[in-house]
Amino acid sequence: MDAAVTAALEDARFDARQNSRFEDLADDVRGRAELAEWERLDQLLAAAPAGTVYAPDTVVQAELAAEAAAAREAELREAARVAARADELHTLEQTDPREGDEAARDELTRRAGGYVQADVDAWLAHALAAHLGHYRDPTAGLLTPPVLAHAALLAELARLVPGAAVDELAFAARLATTEPEATGDLAALLARARSGAS
Incomplete structure (x- = not known):
């Protein structure tokens, strides 16, 4: 050869x-x-x-194996980063939202089940409604429809009742979880009423 x-x-x-x-x-x-x-x-x-x-097949196979190993290593690094961020999210009140928290949410759900997910979803909705951290840009992230609806309703309720405590608005999470579309409609209606009143 x-x-x-x-x-x-x-x-x-x-x-x-x-x-x-x-x-x-x-x-x-x-x-x-x-x-x-x-x-x-x-x-x-x-x-x-x-x-x-x-032997072309041997060379190609070696190159493909090297590429696959590099891709697997990148996946492992990303999984480790997500797991570390999920660990940080256990103290939600002291944490600012960052890019990629949606993946950390999924990791927490995998680890601990839905009860942690509900807390993280409420935290993400509050962060989006208040434009905190990564969510200063309201289009940031890949949030689920219930979280987006919850955030929209929270934002409108905060404008309507500025001094409302977090506990007073807990019903918004239940509404968004069970009826995200209706919750989004309610938020839009409140926004329209507010803009019509001003």
């Missing part, structure tokens, strides 16, 4: 020299790519132990 690679490399170099003489062929991307690939194969064989035979 060494002789075949050497011959193919020489042919690719000859073609590249020929193409460089003609203006319309000078920008031949395919020819340059082919030459680069034959040069890479030649270097691989030169660095390989004596008697090594180039």
Whole structure:
């Protein structure tokens, strides 16, 4: 196979020299790519132990395995980051929302079940309604419809009754969880009434 690679490399170099003489062929991307690939194969064989035979399937499989390992490592790093953030979210009142908290919410749900999810959803809705941390931008994040409806209702209720305590607004979470669409409609109606009154 060494002789075949050497011959193919020489042919690719000859073609590249020929193409460089003609203006319309000078920008031949395919020819340059082919030459680069034959040069890479030649270097691989030169660095390989004596008697090594180039087997395209083996090389491709090794490259694919390396890419898969890198992707798996990236997934593991992301999972570790999400798990660490989920640990931080156990103290919700002392935590500012950050990008990616939706994934941490899913991790907490996986670990502890729905009762933690309800607390995190309420925290996310409050953060979105008050534009805290990552949710200073109201379009940030990938929040669920119930959380979005809850946040919209909280925002309108906070405008309607500025001094309302968090406990007084707990019903908003129950409404949003059971009837997110109706909760969103109620928030829109309150917003319309408020804008009509001003």
